[in-house]
Amino acid sequence: MLETEPVRGRTHNAEGARQSILDAAEAVFAEHGFDGTRITLIAAASSYNSSLLFHYFGDKLGLYAEVIKRADREMTELQTRLFTPLLEDEAIFSDALAFKNIIAETVAANFDYLLAHPRFTRILLWEQAEGWQTFAKIVTRFDTTYSQQFEALFQRAHRAGLLRSEFPSLIQLGLILQICLSYLTFVPVYQMALSSSQDLTSAPALARARQYLVDFVVHGMLADSI
Secondary structure (H helix, E strand, C coil): CEEEEEEEEEHHHHHHHHHHHHHHHHHHHHHHHHHCHHHHHHHHCCCHHHHHHHHCCCCCCHHHHHHHHHHHHHHHHHHHHHHHHHHHCCHHHHHHHHHHHHHHHHHHHHHHHHHCCHHHHHHCCCCCCCCCCCCCHCCCCCCCCHHHHHHHHHHHHCCCCEEEECCHHHHHHHHHHHHHHHHHHHHHHHHHHHHCCCCCCCCCHHHHHHHHHHHHHHHECCCCCC
């Protein structure tokens, strides 16, 4: 049976309430940053009282951590799904085209995720601007199991002559995210600089940018022979 609790004269599904609170918190953190956010703002945005937020998440930092962890889980699941063929079929390490397609799909998936999650993108920008000081307080709460798997895969791909560098996989995957993040957050600047009638936020323009970034990263990461 699903847990229910009274909130402002109504009952709610506990998991549904948690997700609603996380959605509201993500929006408020994106708007105000961690330091500028107050629990009362999140409570108002979620239509749940502050006591329930404290009940589920402990404090503001705990709530912030869960917002970031949710996005991290989604992105990790995405990357794991893309790299599953490498885990299940060793023959791919001898198939340069198949490996190239996996990297290309990874870049495209990162681009699509950030495009579809502008609030998370803005939270990342807040963290960058503030020197990742809040993230440093919660980094130990993240699961690193998949990081070890990715590292083993990337090392093997380098030994097989598929990857240009043996740079840590965490950084290589992180740079894919950063390149996509950089482009999407600079679109307004590019639009002003070009002073053209072309709308860089249109679907065709975004699709063109997506393909350019795919090609850019693939040629940068993969060995010259591929």
